[in-house]
Amino acid sequence: MARNPPLATVLPFDVVDEAWRLALAPALAAAVTLPFLPPVGIGLLALAFGVLWFHRDPDRSTPDAEGIVVAPADGTVSVVRKEGERLRVGVFMNVTDVHVNRAPLAGEVREVRHRPGANRPAFDKESDRNEQVAIDFGEYELLVIAGWFARRIHPSVEPGDAVDRGERVGHVSFGSRADVILPADIDETDLLVSEGDAVRAGETIIAERD
Structure with missing residues (x-):
């Protein structure tokens, strides 16, 4: 899966590729549920965001000293x-x-x-x-x-x-x-x-x- 799908532009952090697949199910369920059961839909959206946040992938500055x-x-x-x-x-x-x-x-x-x-x-x-x-x-x-x-x-x-x-x-x-x-x-x-x-x-x- 692409590392930067359209939703990535609104995230304040980078994530690993696997995160998008794992977040897809709760995100789709939220889209279906929101119009009928808003509290449940919001909870599912929060779960999808939580999965993405868990899989965040920040850059790091590695020291270059020898040994x-x-x-x-x-x-x-x-x-x-x-x-x-x-x-x-x-x-x-x-x-x-x-x-x-x-x-x-x-x-x-x-x-x-x-x-x-x-x-x-x-x-x-x-x-x-x-x-x-x-x-x-x-x-x-x-x-x-x-x-x-x-x-x-x-x-x-x-x-x-x-x-x-x-x-x-x-x-x-x-x-x-x-x-x-x-x-x-x-x-x-x-x-x-x-x-x-x-x-x-x-x-x-x-x-x-x-």
Whole structure:
């Protein structure tokens, strides 16, 4: 679907393509209902607008300093832990956060894997077993993990694609988590965030190599 249909000109923000399809059903229902049941029609219009607002896609200014790693998502750092010899940093995306995911580092996509699973709340410790999409860059890996309501993960890259740090790599609908398995040469002393910190995708520096 076109990124900028006619309605886009009246929106005060950009949205991802998928938003228009999801908002279409409540918008059409509102058009039918408004003349006969105005309160219901207004509620459906509000729902359509809410879907568009949820899928907003603002531009970001990514720092260009050498050796930095930026946040893959907007939200709150909910996971910082060692996994084998590497560090994992996870960002919980609340329903009010922007849900567009961005590459923490520049790299070439080696593999995009989908893994079915449960749908526990994304802030739950058991959510590691949830449905997820892994984008493998070789040096590091980005995991987009579905929440209890989020069942639509939309990667926008495929194997062979080269991406810059901070570039969009996909989005997910209605609450979830984005984790980055950091490169092996980054350790705890290189981290600049801890659990509970608020971050912005593509802008907040979460680690810095020596």
